[in-house]
Amino acid sequence: MIIDLLKFELKYHFGQISFKVAALLFFILGYFCVVQGGFGSEDVHKNSPYVITNIIVLLSLFSIFSGTLFSANVVLRDNLYKMEAVVFTTSIKKRPYFVIRLLGLIISVFSLLLLVALGIYLGTFFIAADRLGDFRITYFLQPLLVFALPNVLFSAGILFCTTVLTKNVRAIYVVGVLMYILYMLASIFGNSPLLATSTMKAGSPDILPLLLDPFALASFFGETRTWTDLQRNKQLFPFDGAFLLNRLLWLGFTALLVLITYRLFNFRLQQQQQAKIKAAKAEPVELVPYRAFVVFSNGSRYYLNTFFAQFKLEMIFLFKNIPIMVMLLLWVFLFGVELKDKLFSGIYGIHSYPATGIIIEEIRSMKFGLILIVFYAAETIGKEKSVNIHSLIYSTPVQYSALWMAKNLSLFALVFILVTLNIGIGIVLQLTHGYFQIELPMYLSLYYYSAFPLLLFVVLVVFIQNLSANKYLGMLLSMIVIFLVSYAERFGLAHYLFRFATVPDLLHSYFNGFGYYANAFNWYMLYWSAFVIVIAVLTIGMWQRLVEIKIKTRFRSIGLTLKQYKWTTVLALLLWISCAAFIYHQTNTIGKYKNKQDQLNWSLAYEQKYKALAGLPQPVIKDVKMSVDLYPNEGKYTIKGTYRLKNESKLPIAKIWTYVSPAVNSFSITIIESEKSKRDEAFNQQFITLKTPLQPNEEIMMDFSVEVIRSGFIPFNSENSVVKNGSYIELEKIVPQFDYCYNFESEDKRERKRAGLPEIASKPNLNNTYELIHLETTISTAIDQQVITVGELQKNWIANNRSYFRYKTSIPINFMFALSSARYRVKKEKYKGVDLRVYYQSGQEYNLKSMFKAVRDALDYGNAHFAKYPLKHLTIAEIPQYKGAATAYPGVVFSAENINFLGNYSQKDAIDQSYAIAAHETAHQWWANILAPANVAGYAMLTESLAKYTENVLIEKTFGKMYLRKYLAYDNNLYFLNRNNNERELPLAKTLDQPYVHYQKGGITMYAVKELIGEKKFNTILSQLIIDHENPKPKATAADLVNALLKQVLPKHKKFINDCFNEVVTYDLDIKLINCKKLMNGKFKIDLEIDAERLANGDKQLPDLEVDLACFDQLEMDWEPDIKPVYTQKLQVSQRKTKLSIIVAHQPKTVVIDPYGYVLDVDKGDHVAVVE
Structure with a gap:
């Protein structure tokens, strides 16, 4: 009987349309991940145990979502279809009923991961043989048994227990989301590489975060992220240590919860308590004469009344219940923890000041809210059916548009509540950390930049949910659509015209707000708003009235709705097409858009066409004189300039080959002494034939002009950024240059091989001589802005409502020059004949003192030990925080705002990055400028x-x-x-x-x-x-x-x-205390054993290393930055095991190998031995 019941249960599971769609999806994901996914270098085999485990582990997270759907749809079916009275009176007993339902859920969810493994296996048949290793069944079985199965047992067990005990669909959703949140928290504390900030953090997590991750992803990625390619190709993940404890902990927890649930489960109907009816004293009732009321079921008043009545019901249904309150509390907890982690646990342990501008960039993206939208859209659309009043509702003259609007607005309210909670989290975090500069306008902008894309998704999800007769199928289809939209670029749809309600990641800066992408964001939102208006009309036309109405009948009703909303639809379509045309023009025509494949083809074609010409004699630039007109409000700039060229080769030059960056929109290059000119517009190349060949040591003048237009419709380039305030342009990458450009080449090994191109081994050394220039630059910008560039400021003036600045170098420099333009304040200092200046934004003076000290220290050290600093000035100019920390040019350092100017290094244990970066960039005046390799x-x-x-x-x-x-x-x-x-x-x-x-x-x-x-x-x-x-x-x-x-x-x-x-060599050092003995003279003899190995090419070899040994009077956790060792010695390590004894004056607390941390060792935790 048990077998028959299990067969029936599985047949019911496998027969659901939601299961069939999920099965197909998981199979495709397995195939797609192994064929298209990147899991390390090209030396990592696609069928290696690391890759297979990686895919299965990641996709096991999706078992939460599939388990949630199956629990609500299948496990709860007796309650949903009111069949408990029948089932509970059959001969089926409590135990088999409970076990069969649980096994059915576990097997159905686990079978999806088996399909993932099948997809991976079949995908390997479509991968080049050189990317594959040996096939071993254990590579599939081990991750399925130690990762997938325990993860399924946990998620399915929790969901099953929730289903059985609550019999409430929304409670199931809450628990499903709770498990995702539990995983996210474990990822944050465990430094999971799946988080955006994790690769920028250092340090290994403690064992507690590894144990708290129920899916063991932190254990897997934390261990394997330092594996070599050889390990990834051959080694199964070790089933021991913290990972083994994790599996036992959560399996035990799941088993205990299931046992408790079984004890609490009542295998009988829950009788509703009957309310006691109090006897009421009979009183005479005055009869009211009948009066006929005229009911108007048409007109705006009736429409508004029905809309407001329905909206009130939707709001009560959505928010007046415990599950949504729990969900919102979980939301606050998750985002609060994540925001605090990002602000105060960054790279190198950086703590940022909790400035509003930094916070809103971190909380702007709310993709996690899409899960809530999917869940609650399904509940909202199916609400009437779930309580069997849909027939009654749709027998009234209520208009479907009123129902559609009420349901959408209730979901809109959910989105606005989520944004409000995020704002509240940010403000509370600021106040609790003593930061009181609350900038409300910035926070309020999130109601547009965060909420609006989600509102568009609400309309789309409601459309999908309404289209599906089964709400669980609708949820699954909605998640598939969201997945496809989120990863559209992987499927070849990189253009934002085809990515629903998706825009480039908005970058915020105190210089310019969300300025770069703000205009493009407006156009994309208008474009997709027009699209969703059409979607809304279609949704209303196909509104679900009765379950029995077939989809064909609903499609036929669209015509009536389109007729009713004819002008709305026509205007929306016209707006949509107009926006599409404008965006296409800005992106493809002006922005010269190329997707990833187009860019790859461009690079390969360039190399195939011009590589053979590389190395032809070309003149050298000796003088550069430029006029740059920067238009921050228009997002463009022009450059007009002149080169003085000299032939420093031993051969005459008859043809000059020059090019400009692909980022240039238009350019002109002329030489008066030229005979003809040939241009290649596809690659921005120009060949100029001289009337008379340029002889060795002869000079010639070349004039040029370029125009560059930058807008939010093209990818942001932090090195070529034109914004209303805080523009930064590395000009040497924009102006014309000569000969073949190796930076244009593609480094994709597989595509190079397909194109018949050799593998890139190293950069060719075409010229090992210095080619220095004299530079004179005149720059105009907005009237309220200051320009910083290479050279010494000769003059500045105002004309034509614009500010002008003329800079000139005092000595020849390398071909390196950039500019920044912004509304600056400046702090100046004179130090040993050098003018030091820092240009910064008002209100960001926190770290100026530290920066000046770093510059002074670096100048002193460089002058004393390397060479004399050749200039009379050194300037630091703040630029927006987009990418990197800073960039050095001759006499100028462009320094990013967040890490340098908004980093909080006041804590005693904080690494002062403002000092470190300023020192590093000042050092580049020697190591890149004086000595240019x-x-x-x-x-x-x-x-x-x-x-x-x-x-x-x-x-x-x-x-x-x-x-x-x-x-x-x-x-x-x-x-x-x-x-x-x-x-x-x-x-x-x-x-x-x-x-x-x-x-x-x-x-x-x-x-x-x-x-x-x-x-x-x-x-x-x-x-x-x-x-x-x-x-x-x-x-x-x-x-x-x-x-x-x-x-x-x-x-x-x-x-x-x-x-x-x-x-490529690293080491593995380990120190152990064997004995500590007090001697007769009062001193202490400490016996130690040091294990050491040299790791190279995946092999463990004998070390040959001189390293420090030190003793300290404090435990490692108590070490202060100024602590001094009480004993040190140099130690030559040449054996795998070295035993030694040291004599110290008194008993220390710790003995340390490599106390100053300059030996490359993946695990420095075993470098310290405690003396007991």
């Missing part, structure tokens, strides 16, 4: 790595070595977090477009070399590098520094130097 692989080691070294040394000298230890720990963790993301890691001396190598690893490595050979010796080598390779001598390469080091270090250190720069 050859543009080859390893270039960034001589710029970013050495700037990080200078930054680290200045932090050490200013704040102490143990303060720096914390900073290096962040760099160490960020390096390991990012090293296995997308590509094979290159050695530091050959680094190429891998920031985690030349920033995080490079800074740590340079500091380790300093500790090995001494600061004075290392700085002498660096100073000599500048002497040997500054202008006019040949440019330096990474090999020059490595060779210089190898010549200077002791023979025993040469292998370590080679490992640092020419190999």
